[in-house]
Amino acid sequence: MNVVRSRRPKGHGEELRHEILAAAEQLLVETASEEAVSIRAVADAVGVTPPSIYRHFPDKQNLLFEVCAIQFTRLDEWLAAALADHDDPVEAIQATGRAYVEFGRAHPEHYRIMFMGRADLTPEQYDDEVFAEGSAFPTLLAFVERGIADGRLRTDSPAGVNAFAITVSLWAVVHGLTSLLVAKPAFPWGDVDLVIDTTLDRCLHGLLAR
Amino acid sequence: MNVVRSRRPKGHGEELRHEILAAAEQLLVETASEEAVSIRAVADAVGVTPPSIYRHFPDKQNLLFEVCAIQFTRLDEWLAAALADHDDPVEAIQATGRAYVEFGRAHPEHYRIMFMGRADLTPEQYDDEVFAEGSAFPTLLAFVERGIADGRLRTDSPAGVNAFAITVSLWAVVHGLTSLLVAKPAFPWGDVDLVIDTTLDRCLHGLLAR
């Protein structure tokens, strides 16, 4: 950073846009703090003056949104890859859970922004509804539906339980693991992998019909 | 707020301390935003000038810590009350889970600060280790140990599973539910209670020996 940089030739203004996004993301990860990602800090990291950011982004919020949006896409692709490896619904569910936790542990600050921050800081396009409709979520939901149809997943309780509630519940469990690991790294976890395995094991065990 | 207030007589300076804490907490809940709790805003809410805060708290961080500490105590008491109602380990586990989620839903901003914020903003006295040692956590752990000893809780998998890992896992599950509800209130949950019931039901089901 703080590299001496020359101005891009005429048709190449777009390049700075990507550099800005990359710098904002790196700053986010390095400082592990959303507040540290200021327009000025980003401009400094790219080696440019603050006003030039405004050539590419209408304001700070939109810049952060875009950084965030990229992460949502990455998580989605990551989960889709995990899901693609399996045809068996139960295996797919387990693999997704594992992949989800892995993603969060690998990108804690990204995860924090996506799922642990204030709702109004999340870009609308990547908002809650879209997550439920346009991501790996519906794929997982389809697996859960198949698992129920095959009689492999219980629906005996609670009253009114359905595939959607089960899928959301699965999300809650893996999110719980992930966000707790992200928020409380200093907690005396003991063997982190054992905790993850135990949670996923029990979660899956609780899903299965006897 | 902004009430005209007279100075307290000589021995009663301590009173302002409590008013400051109460105002800071109310501000936190009302604005649903940690950043909105500034020294100036708190002083204004109490009806006092900013410097007088410093008579009672060394700095802003310590003020926030103390607000936070009060919440930890409240959660602890709340969970202890839920635990006290039961002697049966399985019932106790279920009741604690429910109580935990209820607390988070009732005090979302407090919950956010305690368990969803940056680790370095949590006061040391109420830090992770203390939570594991000095709160309802050990009580729950004891119940889990009894459940295992009674043969009611499974320990057949994963390899090396123990009461501590199970208890942490339980925490992760209820935290997942709670923090997701806090972070994503606009998510199309459908029937929130159904999601909660489904998660707790499956979680418990997955714990039990067959």
Place this chain on the structure above:
DNA sequence: TGTACATCAGTGAACGCGCGTTCACTGATGTAC
């Protein structure tokens, strides 16, 4: 092939803001004599 010019990437200086915190102070109040 040479030149005038529009384009466009990026600059430099400044704005107003709210923040945490410090400092020297004021003036009512309880107390000691």
Place this chain on the structure above:
DNA sequence: TGTACATCAGTGAACGCGCGTTCACTGATGTAC
């Protein structure tokens, strides 16, 4: 009972800071003629 005084709750003004954002600009670059 009266008064001088130490105590202490709280004030008013100011500090320096980093922030997001705006504005008028500069000067290199590609292009049209």
